Amino acid sequence: MSDADLNAAANVGTAPVEKAPPSATATRIKTWLEYAGYAGFILVILVLPFFFDEFTLNRFAKYLVYGMLGVAIALSWGYAGILNLGQGLFFGAGAYMIAMSLKLESRTSLAQGSDTPVPDFMLWNAEPGAPTELCCINPASFLWLPFQATWFGVLMGIVLPVVIAGIVGLTIFKKRVSGVYISIITLALVLLVRLVVIDAQPVTNGFNGLTDLAYLTVFGFEFDPYLKETYYLVAILLSLVLVGARLLVSTRAGLILQAIRDDQNRVRYLGFDVPVYQTVFFAISAAIAGLAGMLYVIVAEFASPTFMDLAFSITMVVWAAVGGRASLLGACIGAILINTIEASVSETQSLVQAWQVFIGLLFVGVVLFLPRGLAGLSSDIVDFVLRLFNRRRPAEPRPAGEAMRPPVAAE
């Protein structure tokens, strides 16, 4: 198989079989149904607090964070054709940035016998006689200094993923690296960073990650993870991200991006600066993942190098694949659905193992039989119902322009 074939095949799943173009009414109905889907989803996640207690809501908040990761994946994979196997890098970067700030705010950091906060693990490993100050307790601890301001950690949680994505994106897209090679670079990158984080034990607490964090405090309000307000924080941000991403892909830039996904060279010949578009959307996807990482830390109260495990990054991609890689809402729901089921079966030990078997089968099954995921399935069902409905009625008169189109689009 030649490289060109590999790259073409790598770009995005299967090309949908071109059928007769749907009537204008059908298209309109489907658009409305899509909007209704978004509205319904947002409504559901916003009314959940009326039905569940704080403990359950905390768990749901985690799944919503995973849903946000699904949106990030769908944006870069479905719309930009970039399969990022290192999304965990951006998630982890967001998580660590805010966790550093929250660590410094925690009570234990303030009680280490120093006027300024010092993370407890730094003292455990400090050289005898080292000053117990953040500036110089170990050679790299000064990196923590700006994180004494919470806003800095929160800001960096978005800025760092965007900067990394910008640098990586510009480098690889300018070099016209494409398809599977992007996936391999991002995969190698996340594993590299994971190793560096683990190795930089004095600054990052290595394998153990950052635990024992303070609650995020905004204008005097403490976001205790077991509060309804914290759930709302996650749910509202997810709604904003979802709607924002959906609006973004229908802008002019979003359409050009999809054109790049389908045929890079043609868009290049038309005079668009392809690497810039790709990098911008890659960075937006990274920002969403970074935000998800921060929210995860607020909800789960830890940051750890496991966020940058290979398995986690691939699992995210599979959530998106199950929900529908080319649908922002689908990918989001896919992630939430899988995690909700997983959590409910993980009550019993033997079911946990059986669930893993099911997940394995799901991976294989979705790729083989449902390449467009749940979103594709529901779209097909709507098509089917509409066709049934149309058959009962006499065919509606088509607009003139519609009738001129050939029944089968030429490839």
Place this chain on the structure above:
Amino acid sequence: MIDTIFIGLSLASILLLVALGLSITYGALGVINMAHGEMVMIGAYVTVLAHIYLGVNLFFAIPLAFVVAAALGWLIERLVVRRLYGRLLDTLLATWGVAILIQQAVRLDLGLTFFGVNLAGLGPGLQNVQVPAVLQGSVSLLGVNLNVYRLFIILVTLIATVATWYLMYRTSIGTQVRAIMRNPKMAAACGINVKRVNALTFAYGSGLAGIAGVMMSGFKTVFPEMGTPYVVDGFLVVVAGGVGSLVGLIASSGLLGQINGVFAALTNDILARAVMFGTVILIIILRPQGLFSFRGR
């Protein structure tokens, strides 16, 4: 100095042994087989089980592991991979699912744990393999102590590489594989049974991973998740070396093995791996076609 080079050579031979099979499945079939690491794991478990149930040592486990892993690979090709040719990234996701299934099969004693049966040598725990006395200890060469088992790995890798080269470049089936590599449709038009050759190729690649697993079991702990790091390393070696190029594969595993060895000596194992990943990223960015490019049509 010679110590470090020898360690690097030994690391390189492990990389090469794992990557050899991957390079064949990726290069010839266009399949990213994430279950390759699980084939390594299966090979290691075959060694464990062969010792417990058949009472044979590591030498006899080598052909056995090859056959078992190859049979499993053949099955995977028939059931899953066959439907995904031409959808590169989908093969990655589907075989990742297969990898989870294989891991669970080992962890759950092939599903027997649900019935309260536990087989010795399987299950979620750690297993150890007794290395035959011949392969223990070290020999002195030019005043340097060389670990015999590491020498043995280098030897096995050498044999596997030569055998693969012979198979690919000196036999009829190899010619057919290379024809499919260049252009599957044209190969089919020339009368090559593409489906059969693909299945055999995949089985051979998996079988090589099984042999790699036997080698790993000699100096690493055997457990169900042991395979995952190998597939990543192996895949990076394949891409850095240039898809479908045996020379490139040898060169890149040599290079990455030495880098790993040298940096492990200078700093520690974790940073050495990080440097290795960094090198691969650089190679892909600078030469996306790999060190030795195989010119497709």
